Amino acid sequence: MKNLLKFKSSNIMLVAVLALIILVSGCAAGGEKDKQNVSGEESYKIGAVIDISGNSSSLGVPERDTLQMLVENLNAGGGINGHPVELTILDNKSDETEAVLAAKTLIEQDVLAVLGCASSGPSMAMINTLQKEKVPMISMAAASSIVEPVEERHWVFKTAQSDIVTVSNIISYLKENGLTKVAFLYMNNAYGDGGKKAFLTAARENNVEVVVEEKFEASDKDMTAQLTRVKSSPAQATVVWAIPPSASILTKNYRDLGIAALLIHSHGVGNQKFIDLAQGAADGVILPIGKLTVVEQIPDDDPQKKVLQSYIDDYTKKYNMLPDSFGGYAWDAFHLVVKAIEKAGPDRGAIRDELENTREFVGVSGVFNMSPRDHNGLDKESMVMVRIENGKWKLLD
């Protein structure tokens, strides 16, 4: 009996410690709200669902920071037509189910539109819920399938360059450099699958032969086995569809194996974290990316130059660090929806129509031209090819 009691008390202690930890971590990772109540006119509510914690947090955190900065600036300048904007940012923990629950919470709060998510999987998950309730949604993720087929995505828009846009830049680069045999490696998730589908189709159409096709898990710690196949293949270049940290591990393995073929990544590695984690191995990597990272290298007459510079100045002043392309996707989403509300007023249907009619909007990720056929609105010109040199992004030709 004494033993039983002893065991019980230790067990209770354990359960208590556990409950405490779950509770505390739940609070820490829970909803982050940024309510701006300026007196006067009735406020306009906008919601955002972002991958602030979890696997995709390296994408989500700069997006949250950008949105918080933008809504502060907007309200300081008088809001939309005199109405202050109330922005609620919820964390989806990089998880599909959490994303849908967050979207439902926002709908209950009568938001005019929902921004998010940072990654493709959770974005896809929210689509049905928001379409059913007729709420405009602007995703900041890459997969083309978020806005296609466009007939079934009446209420859905997105600001990140679609994988088709990225692929066409990579294919052009391959053709210009006479590289016809490539290896293709991708992450086994929504982002990797989207890239694979787009790349394999484009490669077939452009007579680029894919000699090796390999996948890996986002949690894998070593890709040497997959890369060994690449090394013994006749591939002249390797195209990789992944985000850090696995993109960084793969890059390190690639250099360690001494593979001679050129290494090309997707825009999923467009942040400093990728370079830092790869520890020098990233040098020589080529990728298509938005113009933000190489703003001082693009010509002065580029239509985006002024927008990019002002985003960099604002962000650097507030957070004391450089913004990345993911924050840029949030900048575009926020401005698109604010502009639409400005014209349409607090009416979801009218806001959607305004979004679809966006023409020549100069944003961070490119010049947007939406239409009933295209809910992304970015073309090949929205990206440039860069090479990483000494840990810095360098514009190619």
Added chain:
Amino acid sequence: MSDQLLQLLFAGLTLGSIYALIALALVTTFNLTGVLNLAQGEFVAIGALLAISIYAAGLPMAAAFILAVFLVAMLGGLLERTAIHTARQASGLTLIIITIGLAISLRGLALLVWGTETYSLPAFSGGGPLFIRGAAVTPQSLWVFGLVAVTLAVLYFFFEHTYWGKAVKASMVNRTAARLVGINPNTVSLLAFITSGALGAAAGIFIAPITMTTYDMGFMLGVKGFVAAVIGGLGNVGGAVLGGLLLGILESYSAGLISSGSKDAIAIIILLAVLLMRPGGLIGAIGQRKV
């Protein structure tokens, strides 16, 4: 083609050594206390994260290593005193469940302290990879091989050739008899957890430059280490290393020669096959050996 096979072998040996280190710590604790510590993977993660933080704070690598190993060893001792020692009369299954609870708590703690970001340590020694007949081996892999060899040698020497080693092994086989000849199993249990904390942290720091580190990396490593230990035979130090290397090499060959999706399935199939045909593991448990 033989280049490719050799390269896969090296990749497998690196992965396998990582599993072997965790299996070694698991087996040591099990040998001395009869407790299967499923929080072992968390010791690995926390050790690596601590070392990275200390190194980032400006201390030299060697100091960061020693300090992190020391802190995690103390953590191991603390957990043994608070959670394991108080429940020492409970059944083996209850103790395993307690270690699962510890694993979840430690992961939560790591999440609070370090967040979800990925961290990495620079490699211990500079220079590019070595090429052996066209296949590359990184210097860091050699460090990991070295740690496995040293750990195995020290544990083997301790258990087989020292008075104390034999004594603690005796205390596992028969607690009452050990007490009668003056060995305190409670002290042995405490020392076992301190050792496994230190061993786990050292493993984490050695592999951090290769695998990078996140707060939740311990779970998968713990599972793989457990599978390795079971393949080798749960009570056996040599078996843990053999099991780990075998698992790593098989994973590497199945990813490289069959398909990358197959490697985790292969690990489970091998585990089941070993359990069905040789329930005691490839080498066998301590109970079958003469002490």
